[in-house]
Amino acid sequence: xxxxxxxxxxxxxxGTVVDWRGSLIAELSAFGAARGIAADWTGLVDAWRAAYHxxxxxxxxxELPWTRLDDLHRASLDRLVAEFHVAGLSEADLRHxxxxxxxxxxxxxxxxxxxxxxxxxxxGPLSNGNVxxxxxxxxxxxxxxxxxxxxxxxxxYKPDPETYLGVARLLDLEPxxxxxxxxxxxxxxxxxxxxxxxxxxxxxxxxxxxxxRDFKAETDWDVVAxxxxxxxxxxxx
Amino acid sequence: xxxxxxxxxxxxxxGTVVDWRGSLIAELSAFGAARGIAADWTGLVDAWRAAYHxxxxxxxxxELPWTRLDDLHRASLDRLVAEFHVAGLSEADLRHxxxxxxxxxxxxxxxxxxxxxxxxxxxGPLSNGNVxxxxxxxxxxxxxxxxxxxxxxxxxYKPDPETYLGVARLLDLEPxxxxxxxxxxxxxxxxxxxxxxxxxxxxxxxxxxxxxRDFKAETDWDVVAxxxxxxxxxxxx
Numbered sequence: 220x221x222x223x224x225x226x227x228x229x230x231x232x233x234g235t236v237v238d239w240r241g242s243l244i245a246e247l248s249a250f251g252a253a254r255g256i257a258a259d260w261t262g263l264v265d266a267w268r269a270a271y272h273x274x275x276x277x278x279x280x281x282e283l284p285w286t287r288l289d290d291l292h293r294a295s296l297d298r299l300v301a302e303f304h305v306a307g308l309s310e311a312d313l314r315h316x317x318x319x320x321x322x323x324x325x326x327x328x329x330x331x332x333x334x335x336x337x338x339x340x341x342x343g344p345l346s347n348g349n350v351x352x353x354x355x356x357x358x359x360x361x362x363x364x365x366x367x368x369x370x371x372x373x374x375x376y377k378p379d380p381e382t383y384l385g386v387a388r389l390l391d392l393e394p395x396x397x398x399x400x401x402x403x404x405x406x407x408x409x410x411x412x413x414x415x416x417x418x419x420x421x422x423x424x425x426x427x428x429x430x431x432r433d434f435k436a437e438t439d440w441d442v443v444a445x446x447x448x449x450x451x452x453x454x455x456x
Numbered sequence: 457x458x459x460x461x462x463x464x465x466x467x468x469x470x471g472t473v474v475d476w477r478g479s480l481i482a483e484l485s486a487f488g489a490a491r492g493i494a495a496d497w498t499g500l501v502d503a504w505r506a507a508y509h510x511x512x513x514x515x516x517x518x519e520l521p522w523t524r525l526d527d528l529h530r531a532s533l534d535r536l537v538a539e540f541h542v543a544g545l546s547e548a549d550l551r552h553x554x555x556x557x558x559x560x561x562x563x564x565x566x567x568x569x570x571x572x573x574x575x576x577x578x579x580g581p582l583s584n585g586n587v588x589x590x591x592x593x594x595x596x597x598x599x600x601x602x603x604x605x606x607x608x609x610x611x612x613y614k615p616d617p618e619t620y621l622g623v624a625r626l627l628d629l630e631p632x633x634x635x636x637x638x639x640x641x642x643x644x645x646x647x648x649x650x651x652x653x654x655x656x657x658x659x660x661x662x663x664x665x666x667x668x669r670d671f672k673a674e675t676d677w678d679v680v681a682x683x684x685x686x687x688x689x690x691x692x693x
Contacts, residue, residue, distance in 0.1 A: 289628070341591055351628035354578055354603050366591050367603045371626065389608065391526070391588035 223441075224454065225416050227390050228336060229345035229368060231377075231401035232353065234425040236333075236344065236447070237323035237360060240264060241427075246319045254312075258305045265429060266302070270295035275347060275376045285374045287349040293317045320348070321355035326422065330361050332447025339456040341365045345386055345399065347376045366390075378409030387415075400450060404437040411440075418442040418450055460678075461691065462653050464627050465573060466582035466605060468614075468638035469590065471662040473570075473581065473684070474560035474597060477501060478664075483556045491549075495542045502666060503539070507532035512584060512613045522611045524586040530554045557585070558592035563659065567598050569684025576693040578602045582623055582636065584613045603627075615646030624652075637687060641674040648677075655679040655687055 233239045247260040274291040277283045296317050300308060308316075336342050343366040344353050350369035357364050368386050375381035387394045394414030401407050402422040411417050417440040423430060436443040444450040470476045484497040511528040514520045533554055537545060545553070573579050580603040581590050587606035594601050605623050612618040624631045631651030638644050639659040648654050654677040660667060673680040681687040 341595065349628070350603065350626040354627060357602060358578065365594060365601070365604070366587065369626070372609060389587040389606070390591060391586070 223395075223416070225340060225398035226392050226396040227341035227343070227386070228398045228400055228418070228454075229343050229386050230333075230447075231399070231403060231406050232344040232346035232348060232356070233323070234422050235400065235402040235420075236329045236362065237325050237356065238422075238425070239268065239320070239323050240425065242323040243267070243319050246322065247316065250312075250316065254307075256305060256307060258303055263299055263303045263305070265427075266299050267292070267295055268426075270299070279376055279379060285371075287371055288347055289317065289320070289349055289352055292320055318355075321352050322359045323356055325360045325362065326446070328446040328448040330363070332449075332451045334363050335448070335451035335456045336454065337363050337365065339454070340398075341390060343368050343386075345377070345382060346370065377406060380409070380413050383410045383413040383415050398441070400447075403433050407440055408438075416441045418444060420444040420446050420450060460632075460653070462577060462635035463629050463633040464578035464580070464623070465635045465637055465655070465691075466580050466623050467570075467684075468636070468640060468643050469581040469583035469585060469593070470560070471659050472637065472639040472657075473566045473599065474562050474593065475659075475662070476505065476557070476560050477662065479560040480504070480556050483559065484553065487549075487553065491544075493542060493544060495540055500536055500540045500542070502664075503536050504529070504532055505663075507536070516613055516616060522608075524608055525584055526554065526557070526586055526589055529557055555592075558589050559596045560593055562597045562599065563683070565683040565685040567600070569686075569688045571600050572685070572688035572693045573691065574600050574602065576691070577635075578627060580605050580623075582614070582619060583607065614643060617646070617650050620647045620650040620652050635678065637684075640670050644677055645675075653678045655681060657681040657683050657687060 230236050243264045244261050251258055251260055278286055343364045345368045346353055347370045349371040350367050353367045353369050370376050373381045373385040387397050398416035398418055399410035400418040407417040407419055419436045419440040421434055423434050442453050444453055467473050480501045481498050488495055488497055515523055580601045582605045583590055584607045586608040587604055590604045590606050607613050610618045610622040624634050635653035635655055636647035637655040644654040644656055656673045656677040658671055660671050679690050681690055
């Protein structure tokens with residue numbers, strides 16, 4: 220239980236607020252069925268997400284200049300459709316599939332929990348997604364953000380400190396007045412190192428049968444909840 | 457009447473969405489009454505706003521480095537409390553009064569009109585206010601923005617093109633897919649020069665008895681409406 224109240228709460232998004240895996244498997248499978256393209260769509264989605272951290276790391280290390288997540292996703296997709304022998308996709312198809320990341324669905328507690336939290340706190344995503352991706356996702360999923368903190372506002376990907384500290388700077392708050400909420404212990408460790416408050420809740424099915432971590436809080440985060448509705452309750456919202 | 461539909465609509469804020477003059481005169485007058493400080497609060501508010509464009513211009517011209525509007529407001533306030541012989545204000549008082557710009561009230565049509573427009577379009581302020589000012593104002597006034605485009609995201613003040621084009625870049629839209637909505641013909645002229653769509657509606661009481669311009673559309677803006685609710689109607693929202 221938090222002993223202090225934050226002024227703003229920012230949320231990791233992929234996995235924490237939206238179910239990227241279930242959403243993309245459903246979308247790509249339906250696309251394949253409608254187009255008569257048989258493929259291991261589930262395998263492709265898992266491989267797509269597996270390419271995420273390595274591609275971010277290429278930007279974080281300076282090997283690549285700043286590149287928006289939409290463009291990193293697209294480069295990975297282009298490689299994976301070849302690896303998974305998905306044939307017959309037009310440029311328009313590839314653009315449509317890549318925008319699947321803009322159409323992810325929320326976990327059941329996300330919209331009701333965020334709606335409660337919004338009454339009392341400034342809320343926003345602090346995600347490695349770019350602003351366009353996050354704004355379109357919010358429209359699709361009904362996420363009631365006050366402000367969208369896309370990584371392109373900072374030119375940095377989490378866990379770079381420029382992201383966590385950038386939220387405090389833009390909101391004119393002290394880092395300790397901002398709470399980072401995530402289903403990933405590593406994200407929270409980086410936020411805490413920058414002085415932010417922290418809230419954890421697990422998303423044990425995020426990676427489906429491949430989930431290997433983040434089943435529980437690994438340290439004494441300021442709040443440990445079961446989901447976003449429970450977070451709202453624990454914060455008195 | 458627009459022949460094309462935008463994907464996103466961004467709004468000038470001071471005067472267009474919120475009644476800065478009425479709000480600040482009410483707030484400062486109430487503050488003065490509660491504290492027993494007699495002063496020409498109305499004159500101070502008008503002088504504060506009169507300092508706005510010259511102070512922006514000092515940043516736009518390069519005379520000052522990038523400075524947030526909150527800090528420009530504060531520098532003007534410090535000067536004006538002396539000019540208006542307002543004595544007895546503490547540092548906390550000055551901070552509180554300066555944050556009055558975060559607590560401006562909407563015109564009556566703003567929240568219902570924006571709520572309708574939000575169902576169909578991405579909406580946000582594109583204001584010379586900084587993100588913290590605009591996010592706090594939205595919380596105070598109930599403005600249902602999808603995203604807050606503060607000038608500190610761009611390090612530029614309108615009418616610099618970096619602001620209008622920055623919205624299109626962050627939303628990954630063509631400039632022609634973004635509509636600028638304002639009660640100020642000059643703002644719309646700059647937006648149109650960048651390729652944005654334009655919508656005008658008048659706010660003839662914005663400057664009270666000192667209003668000297670912007671009583672009507674001065675050219676063929678893409679949409680000319682009577683207020684934000686009428687804009688929603690004209691855009692089919």
